[in-house]
Amino acid sequence: MEMTFRWYGKDDPVTLEKIRQIPGVTGIVSAIYDIPVGEAWSREKIAELKKTVEDAGLRLSVIESVPVHEDIKLGKPSRDRLIENYCQTLRNLAAEDIRVVCYNFMPVFDWTRSELDHPLPDGSNALVYFAEQVDKMDPINGELSLPGWDASYTKESLKEVMDAYKEITEEDLWNNLKYFLERVIKVAEEVQVKMAIHPDDPPWPIFGLPRIITNMENLERFLKLVDSPYNGLTLCSGSLGASADNDIVEMVRRFGGMGRIHFAHCRNILLREGDSFEESAHLSEKGSLDMYEIMKAYHDVGFDGPCRPDHGRMIWGEQGRPGYGLYDRALGAVYLNGLWEAIEKNEAKG
Numbered sequence: 001m002e003m004t005f006r007w008y009g010k011d012d013p014v015t016l017e018k019i020r021q022i023p024g025v026t027g028i029v030s031a032i033y034d035i036p037v038g039e040a041w042s043r044e045k046i047a048e049l050k051k052t053v054e055d056a057g058l059r060l061s062v063i064e065s066v067p068v069h070e071d072i073k074l075g076k077p078s079r080d081r082l083i084e085n086y087c088q089t090l091r092n093l094a095a096e097d098i099r100v101v102c103y104n105f106m107p108v109f110d111w112t113r114s115e116l117d118h119p120l121p122d123g124s125n126a127l128v129y130f131a132e133q134v135d136k137m138d139p140i141n142g143e144l145s146l147p148g149w150d151a152s153y154t155k156e157s158l159k160e161v162m163d164a165y166k167e168i169t170e171e172d173l174w175n176n177l178k179y180f181l182e183r184v185i186k187v188a189e190e191v192q193v194k195m196a197i198h199p200d201d202p203p204w205p206i207f208g209l210p211r212i213i214t215n216m217e218n219l220e221r222f223l224k225l226v227d228s229p230y231n232g233l234t235l236c237s238g239s240l241g242a243s244a245d246n247d248i249v250e251m252v253r254r255f256g257g258m259g260r261i262h263f264a265h266c267r268n269i270l271l272r273e274g275d276s277f278e279e280s281a282h283l284s285e286k287g288s289l290d291m292y293e294i295m296k297a298y299h300d301v302g303f304d305g306p307c308r309p310d311h312g313r314m315i316w317g318e319q320g321r322p323g324y325g326l327y328d329r330a331l332g333a334v335y336l337n338g339l340w341e342a343i344e345k346n347e348a349k350g
């Protein structure tokens with residue numbers, strides 16, 4: 001297992017120099033943020049990112065994400081050209097020896113929360129999802145802006161894309177995902193880049209948009225769409241764990257045992273009544289997930305891929321990108337490494 005940390009590029013207040021000082025973190029998870037979605041990433045730009053990371057004494061381990069254009073998810077005629085660009089990006093990443101690519105297939109909105117700085121009893125704050133607040137939101141009234149949301153949408157273009165999805169059923173989305181995978185995984189195999197889909201967050205439909213990467217059954221179905229070791233998962237415990245029906249330990253054992261987890265997002269989550277949740281500290285006792293059992297499952301299946309702490313709270317007065325401050329994520333990384341060391345040494349003793 002390689003401990004990694006997400007870095008948002010040169011504008012990120014959490015610098016590579018700081019990340020390097022977190023004990024046990026050796027890998028960086030990043031992306032190129034100034035190329036429009038749908039265009040191919042040049043080898044030059046990838047090499048530049050890689051050099052920046054390596055000059056700081058770290059390794060560029062995972063790309064999170066190479067975003068998938070909405071026209072691909074909608075199955076529009078323009079998708080063939082966009083998929084070809086996506087494949088070219090994979091070839092260029094492979095040429096720079098980058099081997100894991102995270103992406104998601106969520107229509108329009110990425111991860112969604114109702115509040116980004118909800119105060120917690122200990123004086124920290126965290127992202128929360130309170131269903132009754134989300135139910136009242138109208139994404140096309142133009143007043144809403146959350147960090148997972150693509151800021152490039154105008155009110156009109158957002159309405160247009162939301163309208164386009166009115167015709168798209170869950171089965172259509174499955175078909176469009178299959179069409180994408182059948183073309184992309186072939187290239188991923190050729191150039192040996194492991195594709196790792198991130199589950200939908202939260203794992204249920206929002207704002208009337210379909211969501212399909214949500215539970216055990218659908219993950220099974222996903223892996224069978226193209227049954228290749230290069231067609232794999234980013235197993236995000238926090239995203240899938242938002243549904244109490246999802247057993248994360250079982251998922252790690254099942255899909256990790258198949259060698260289909262290529263990237264582990266490890267964080268805890270505190271479930272509330274009625275499809276609501278808070279993002280808690282990583283420690284097991286602070287949330288609804290047993291992080292020890294999750295790490296133990298990864299260890300038991302022989303997981304040797306990249307792992308990262310996921311969203312953190314804002315603590316010690318830190319200001320910054322919601323979910324992506326330094327301190328709480330650093331605590332998360334060290335905690336996960338601590339669990340791992342204990343599990344390893346315990347196993348070695350027999």
Ligand SMILES: [Mn+2]
Pocket residue numbers: 198236237238239265310
């Ligand atoms: Mn995640």
